[in-house]
Amino acid sequence: MSAPHDPSALSVNLAAVPSNGARVAVSAAREAFGFPDAEFEIAGDLRLHGRLDRLERDGFRLRAGLRGELRLECVRCLGPVPLRVDEELDLVYLPRVAESTAPGGGERALEASDMNVSFYDEDRLELAETVWEQLHLALPVKPLCSADCLGLCGSCGADRNRHPRCGCDDNTGRADRSGLGALRDLTGFPQTPG
Numbered sequence: 351m352s353a354p355h356d357p358s359a360l361s362v363n364l365a366a367v368p369s370n371g372a373r374v375a376v377s378a379a380r381e382a383f384g385f386p387d388a389e390f391e392i393a394g395d396l397r398l399h400g401r402l403d404r405l406e407r408d409g410f411r412l413r414a415g416l417r418g419e420l421r422l423e424c425v426r427c428l429g430p431v432p433l434r435v436d437e438e439l440d441l442v443y444l445p446r447v448a449e450s451t452a453p454g455g456g457e458r459a460l461e462a463s464d465m466n467v468s469f470y471d472e473d474r475l476e477l478a479e480t481v482w483e484q485l486h487l488a489l490p491v492k493p494l495c496s497a498d499c500l501g502l503c504g505s506c507g508a509d510r511n512r513h514p515r516c517g518c519d520d521n522t523g524r525a526d527r528s529g530l531g532a533l534r535d536l537t538g539f540p541q542t543p544g
């Protein structure tokens with residue numbers, strides 16, 4: 351319990367945070383965070399660098415930059431969509447027990463309605479949870495490799511970005527009504543990168 355604050359720890363012992371705050375300097379690979387199966391991959395390390403300060407009353411404030419590189423899946427063609435994460439976080443953590451039992455609980459409930467407030471248990475702050483939540487907030491609802499991604503052919507599954515004319519249109523009469531493929535061929539519009 352008396353161990354000094356470890357800036358690189360994913361599980362922060364809040365009791366060890368000095369009154370003038372502490373540095374947070376986490377840099378870890380996906381495995382270290384213990385994320386469950388996600389709709390994204392993490393390329394390289396995720397970094398969380400900043401400060402953890404004590405609030406006047408019980409609680410802490412984390413101000414830190416979250417940076418890393420994710421790889422999502424295009425909702426149309428299932429191809430890779432790189433996403434750079436570069437977020438400045440400003441989050442408040444309150445002890446969970448104080449939420450309902452401590453004097454001024456109503457005030458805390460008010461604070462808790464703020465989406466930047468989380469709760470911690472037993473003097474431990476699990477930064478992996480914070481990173482997990484913040485990554486999800488950063489995700490686009492429908493990742494696209496390109497705004498005009500042509501997706502997969504509904505018949506043969508061919509990637510229409512690479513094979514605009516897989517031949518199914520002719521065979522099934524399922525014409526590409528958007529005409530994007532034809533337009534792309536006519537204009538020599540460059541293939542989607544990646």
Ligand SMILES: [Zn+2]
Binds near residue numbers: 494495
């Ligand atoms: Zn795509």
Ligand SMILES: [Zn+2]
Binds near residue numbers: 506518
């Ligand atoms: Zn096809």
